Amino acid sequence: MTITTGISVTTLERAHRRAVDDLLFHSYQVHTHLDWYEPVDWLDQHPALVRLAWVNHRLAGLLALSQTLNRTSWLRIVALSDDSPANTVLGALWQDILPELRDLGVETVSALVMRQWVINYLRDLNFVFVEDVITLQRSSTLLPDQPDLPVRVRGLYPDDLPRLTAIDQAAFSAPWQMTQSEIRQASRIAELCTVADVNAEPVGFQISTLYRDGAHLARLAVDPNNQGHGIGSILLHDLLRRFMERDIMSVTVNTQASNLRSQRLYRTFGFRRNGYDLPVWMIRIRR
Numbered sequence: 001m002t003i004t005t006g007i008s009v010t011t012l013e014r015a016h017r018r019a020v021d022d023l024l025f026h027s028y029q030v031h032t033h034l035d036w037y038e039p040v041d042w043l044d045q046h047p048a049l050v051r052l053a054w055v056n057h058r059l060a061g062l063l064a065l066s067q068t069l070n071r072t073s074w075l076r077i078v079a080l081s082d083d084s085p086a087n088t089v090l091g092a093l094w095q096d097i098l099p100e101l102r103d104l105g106v107e108t109v110s111a112l113v114m115r116q117w118v119i120n121y122l123r124d125l126n127f128v129f130v131e132d133v134i135t136l137q138r139s140s141t142l143l144p145d146q147p148d149l150p151v152r153v154r155g156l157y158p159d160d161l162p163r164l165t166a167i168d169q170a171a172f173s174a175p176w177q178m179t180q181s182e183i184r185q186a187s188r189i190a191e192l193c194t195v196a197d198v199n200a201e202p203v204g205f206q207i208s209t210l211y212r213d214g215a216h217l218a219r220l221a222v223d224p225n226n227q228g229h230g231i232g233s234i235l236l237h238d239l240l241r242r243f244m245e246r247d248i249m250s251v252t253v254n255t256q257a258s259n260l261r262s263q264r265l266y267r268t269f270g271f272r273r274n275g276y277d278l279p280v281w282m283i284r285i286r287r
């Protein structure tokens with residue numbers, strides 16, 4: 001436990017659960033980037049890189065980072081109580097977790113900004129803007145012609161997970177890769193998970209979810225050795241067709257503004273930017 005000007009910082013314990021629930025429920029300043037989890041479930045399953053800040057025995061702040069992958073980590077939860085000096089609280093949380101990040105060899109921490117208020121705090125911690133994650137949307141009922149290729153699209157089996165994780169981590173660069181447990185969790189809550197096989201070997205996959213107004217393509221990855229041969233197109237064509245058969249015409253997808261390759265593919269299928277951009281900020285951790 002470290003103490004900074006009346007703020008004490010601790011790790012997360014089971015006994016803190018009630019205080020954490022209260023903080024997350026009552027505070028205005030709560031940033032979550034958890035994709036597939038509710039905050040409390042995420043904290044239960046990822047208790048490692050979490051810090052709590054206490055002022056007068058009351059929980060004043062919570063900082064939670066993702067498990068490190070390829071020397072990167074993401075800010076997953078930042079919660080700051082409305083009646084504490086939020087800047088000082090977050091500063092104390094960050095200073096407390098930094099040595100552990102260094103010990104783990106973390107080189108960058110990224111943050112996907114969902115709410116504007118986070119930006120001032122990130123700036124104070126020396127994070128800088130990197131790029132936007134953009135959203136593309138399609139409502140068309142038309143599908144482009146498909147090349148006739150020896151690719152089989154099928155549902156996902158649980159024992160595909162290690163291979164799909166390897167594909168994901170080869171296809172994406174840091175910090176965008178997913179761990180196996182993230183892919184498992186994504187596939188568990190997904191509406192549609194499909195795998196593209198060539199010669200009975202998985203070479204690509206997609207995971208899509210349903211939300212109130214349509215579907216969301218949450219993940220699409222093709223093994224780099226097999227890219228540029230129409231496999232991404234076949235996965236995309238197949239999922240759009242399956243959703244259209246169920247009268248689900250509106251489909252969204254997110255990608256990095258710099259990921260022009262994926263945007264070309266999505267444009268071919270009628271996806272257009274809808275203006276819903278989310279900035280990514282990042283800090284390099286000095287040794």
Ligand SMILES: CC(C)(COP(=O)(O)OP(=O)(O)OC[C@H]1O[C@@H](n2cnc3c(N)ncnc32)[C@H](O)[C@@H]1OP(=O)(O)O)[C@@H](O)C(=O)NCCC(=O)NCCS
Nearest residue numbers: 147171172220221222227228229230231232233255262264
């Ligand atoms: C984006 C991604 C999924 C596309 O998969 P892919 O299998 O390479 O996609 P396709 O082959 O269907 O289309 C890519 C290109 O190949 C071309 N192509 C399509 N069919 C083809 C065929 N039979 N033979 C040769 N080229 C073909 C397409 O015209 C397209 O050309 P372009 O790059 O000039 O636009 C893949 O590059 C990837 O995994 N990238 C990293 C992860 C990522 O960015 N995911 C999406 C963002 S969330």
